[in-house]
Amino acid sequence: MTYTAWIIVTAALVGLSCGLVGVFLILRKTAMMADAISHTVLLGIVIAFLVTREVSGSAMLVGGILAGLVTAFLVQWLHSLRVQHDASMGIVFTTLFAIGVILISTSVGNAHLDVQHALMGEITFIPFHTITLPVIGQIPQATALLMIVFLVVLFFIIAFYKEWKITSFDPTLAASLGIPVMVMHYLFMSLVSVTTVASFDSVGAIMVVAMLITPAASAYLWTDKLAVMLVLSGFFGVISAVAGFYVAAWIDTSISGSMAFATGIVFLVSFIGSPKHGLLSKYIRPGVHGRIVWRVKR
């Protein structure tokens, strides 16, 4: 495969995995948790690097998952001490992120990690670090990692589909049915961290938030069915990733930035034009949704 093809495949995989995970972020109303985790994953990766002294996929994955879980746990803990939920999130992730940046800029210094790279991602370098897999042959390391993560995410979503559905929409019902809500919460947070770590190389810490939240929020405006929303969100993710790549190549700018921007465009289109919950539909078909009648009368 050519250089460009690998980049597109990688970008599409980022869009797909993030799109799937993002659906539950939106439904569980924990979208900002993605922001928090994507920042703290940086600390996990730095510590993994300091311990192993090499940039290896598995160590980074473990470090990232641990950092994500620690974040989720600390936020929960501070909240249980009656700190407002969003304030506890704000404290935990900014502090852990600050420690990460300090570690990078002081001790790791000019090694393989630098803040710039971690925050912006550098998808153009991905095809250069290849590994050889038994069946597929030569494949970029980050792409292989993303493929595995995508399969893991897909597996967990399908295997616990009913549980996700119930815990996301009605946690109380889930608890009364005997579904371990807290275990599901932490499992989900691990999935978010895994996806974030795998996407880190390609899109960086903050743009991954755009990939996680925006396609899912767009899909949320198109449908009321979970399965359809999952498919749509993944689709939007891939579209934005690929479109973002071409726009970036066209005007020669940051690929990850333009991917994030493309998700914004997809959302804007959905927000205005979606036949179900878009702005236009409310004026064209008043009366279908209760509050729109009021809106038009006003």
Added chain:
Amino acid sequence: MLSLLLNSNLGWVLLSTTTLGLAAGTIGCMAYWKRQNLMSDALSHAALPGVVLAFLLIGEKNLLFLIIGAACSALVGAFLIQWITSSSRISEDSAMGMVLAVFYGFGIMLLTIANRSAGGNQSGLDSFIYGQAASMVRSDVLTMMALALLVIFVIAIGFKEWKIFLFDQNFAKGIGLSLRGMNTIYTAVLVTTIVIGIQAVGVILMAAMLIIPAVSARYWSHSFKSMLILSSAFGGISGALGTLTSSWGSGWPTGPFIVVVAAGFFVISLVFGKEKGLLIQYIQLKIQQRQQQAKAVLKSEGVK
């Protein structure tokens, strides 16, 4: 020593981060009671494209214009969050997350273009991401300090009105206070604080300057006034100590150090805080247990 500080650039930078900390701590306290802690995070990220656009339009790094650009794009972000939340089924935190990440992505796109253009690379626009207080020159410092003092002044002069606005909106309406007007001023003050902070602390960590001192102050007082003062004190001290620490190494970013110092204050407050601090709670629990035991012993002896 003092004259040395005032003559060197460090002295000026120190002064400005301290003032910034004071202002951020004060307005953060209000954001805390409005329950809009993460709003500051979204707005600071949303300021990035404005900074770069202003730079691209003017072609030089003039802090005042960059701040105006930042304020405009942060306000657009605030408006979008408001609009998306009120006119669709998207929840507020999703809207904030989207605005944050999409604006930031757009900012990075523009930044890459600006860095490629002539002179862009030397402009030090990158310092807006993690904060590099050392890169500020004297005129930047003066601009920043003037705006920070303005913010503190606006809050101090209308202290009573702010208090009513935050805690009893019905009463505020009753005495003829315009809620819409107060909200507008509040947003303006919040955005001003955020945009003057992004040069020193960076867009990513600016939110911490607003959130952490306020929550720390909560552990020491129930009164709004003393919480406000404490919060701004925490902010100011964190700003000063963080800047001093980061000046030890060359090229160390200022923002993260300020945040870590602020987080240190938070941990101290969490453990030793007078109101609901962990240690106090633990001691109270122990005393209660002791009393219960003593009562039980007395009772059992009495029965005998």
